[in-house]
Amino acid sequence: MGQANIEYERLFDSSDLSERESLRIMQQKVWGFFCEDIEKHGFSVREGQQNMALDIADAIANKQHLIVEAGVGIGKSFAYIVPLLLFHKQFKRPIVISTSTITLQEQLVEDIIQITKILNYPIRIVVAKGQTHYVCRKKTDELSDDKLRCCLIKSIDNGAVERAHLSNDLPDSIWNSICITNYGAKPCKNCSYYNECYFTILRKEMKKTNQAIVCNHDLLTAHLKKMRDLYTGLLPNECPVIVIDEAHNLEEKVRSSLTREYTKGEIIDCASFASNAANKQGTDIEHTLGSLNSHLNKCYDILNKQVDDQINRNEAQIETGRFFFVPSKEIMDEIQRVSNVLIDLNEKIQMHIKSNISDQQNMVVDSFSEIAEYFSNLKNIDENIGWIERIESNATSLKMCICPRNLSEEINELFFSARHICILTSATLTNKHTGSCEEMYRYLVSNIGFPNESDFCKIKGILAEPKASPFSYDKHTLLYCANDLPHPTKYRDEFIKAGSLRIAELLHLSDGRALILFTAKSDMNYVYDLLLSMNLPYTLLQSNTGASQESVLAQFRSDRTSVLLGTGAYWEGINIIGESLTNVIVFKLPFPVPDPIIKDKCDKATDPLLEILVPEMIIKLNQGIGRLIRSEDDKGIVSIIDSRLSEGNNAPYRKMVWDSLPIKNKTSDLCVLQKFYNRVFVQ
Ligand code: SF4
Secondary structure (H helix, E strand, O other), rough: OOOHHHHHHHOOOOHHHHHHHHHHHHHHHHHHHHHHHHOOOOOOOHHHHHHHHHHHHHHHHHHHEEEEEEEEEEEEHHHHHHHHHHHHHOOOOOOEEEEEEHHHHHHHHHHHHHHHHHOOOOEEEEEOOOOOOOHHHHHHHOOOOOOHHHHHHHHHHOOEEEEEHHHOOHHHHHHHHEOOOOOOOHHHHOOOOOOOOOHHHHHHHOOOOOOOEEEHHHHHHHHHHHHHHHHHOOOOOOOOOOEEHHHHHHHHHHHHOOOOOOOOEHHHHHHHHHHHHHHOOOOHHHHHHHHHHHHEEEEEEHHHHHHHHHHOOOHHHHHHOOOOOOOOOHHHHHHHHHHHHHHHHHHHHOOOOOOOOHOOOOOOOHHHHHHHHHHHOOOOOOOOOEEEEEOOOHHOOOOEEEEEHHHHHHHHHOOOOOOOOOEEOOOOOOOOOOOOOHHHOOOOOOOHOOOOOOOOOEEEEEEEOOOOOOOOOOHEEEEEEEEEEEEEOOOOOHHHHHHHHHHHHHHHOOOOOEEEOOHHHHHHHHHHHHHHOOOOOOOEOOOOOOOOHHHHHHHHOOOOOOOEEEOOHOOOOOOOOOOOEEEEOOOOOOOOOOOOHHHHEEEEHHOHHHHHHHHHHHHHHHHHOOOOOOOOOOOOEEEEEHHHOOOOOOOHHHHHHHHHHHOOOEEEOHHHHHHHHHHHOOO
């Protein structure tokens, strides 16, 4: 057991009266803040917020992990920041809040500052982003373009540390060549900028113990992984309470942190750089390199063919870019050969390594050893999920990816160990809104290995009653569900044509001001072209034009009647308050695309539709619908064009979906919808 555990247990030692008393004081103050003084602080009483804050205070005092769903508008950040700050006031231990986007990190800092003023309890706040968000001064010196280099160095010397500070239109290719990617490796140790490097300073700041740390899920995962493997992490070793906001993203973020991926070019480059660190004379390193090259070519050719076959069969995963890895005898034999050559080459390099190699070469040799290990893991497809990623038809962009199959066990070990307690929250954590908490949170709990109350572990997991949104959905919203359109997957073309005409009617009804959400880019492009051909009197904006999400949203807000067609990130995390958005249109029920990750989950389920696909769809649908009502005064309509939810349809998930949605009033009659819309906007 590491030092961190000892510290943690001392903090929550139930025999220590002073600590128990401090926890009791923290609970009492949380109660006072939300149940007695909230209006004095200028806020309205919100039952969901009160209950959430009290649940969190109880979880901290009782040393329990907690999951709590917080409906839109209950003020969840205040509900956890207040208990955290009051905990900090009693114990002077670091508090950590993790969220999934930079925008939310920045918003949280403002919220913390606001509450520290109310509590009259100032605290240091450190915002910790991943290393790739910061510029490396040393790499900038190595840029070949003199003009660009001088310009960037001038900005860095004037205090620019992030991409947005340097320039708004720095291309990805330039940014990728100058951002920090391997901080702490040997080049950093010999770097003349080491002491003034912003990331060096930030790393030291992150380790300080008496503060609030606002980080993202990637950084938190990296910290917890280091803590598990090395007993020391990126944040203070002892962080007794961690809040994970936007926890519906946790599984995906941990998966991407634990996924290893390589292109053929990366492996060959690394092998040849690493072999330059060895004394090749009298060895057959060059010959082994040649052999590696030819086996890798064969291996990646087979993988490319697997992708082509899936594209030719027009399989849906083209949308996600994640293709199935088919473990045929042909590819497994080739992987075995590549793996043997990699191990052989690695041994030869290690045996003949030159005595005076540079730090950079040392680093490359280490990376090459990792690649040799990675490839041997590919043979073990029982313990790992492998898949292939490729950008369109670019064969050289093909990546072989691998991540642990037992992700829920990994998350359990990293996040729900005895080192700290985790509070998980988000507006969409439940897969249904009826039944017991175990039933409502079942999908999340199983995906992240959340411990239950009866698990034999030191820190139990508690599921709190979901906190309903305080917004007047009944008064301010109406849900329209089309009941007369063709089936969206069985008759795709007919559905898209009829669906586009229905969308045009809905846009006339709300005079534009709509967000149309798609799960497939191909559907979005098709509908965009059809709407364009109708010469509608609204500006049509699309999410996939290459412009940043921020600039697309700025345009959408400023052009009041514009219509935005979006996929992916547009389903969640965008906040458009007011009359620019009064109509959210869901084109198709957002069932997940059957990619390798989803397939693996389905393979393990007894009823893949109801256990995996429907819960995934419900969580995403609620995220999308949640874009409409962002404040007490927001009003509007939600339309689901997909007739699978309509009365006459006997889909087994219909009731489950309707029960889970916050909007209960619904219609399939466009006249009723029009009347409702006119009424709420005349009032
Ligand atoms: S310390 Fe490392 S990250 Fe910082 S400037 Fe030097 S090489 Fe770049």
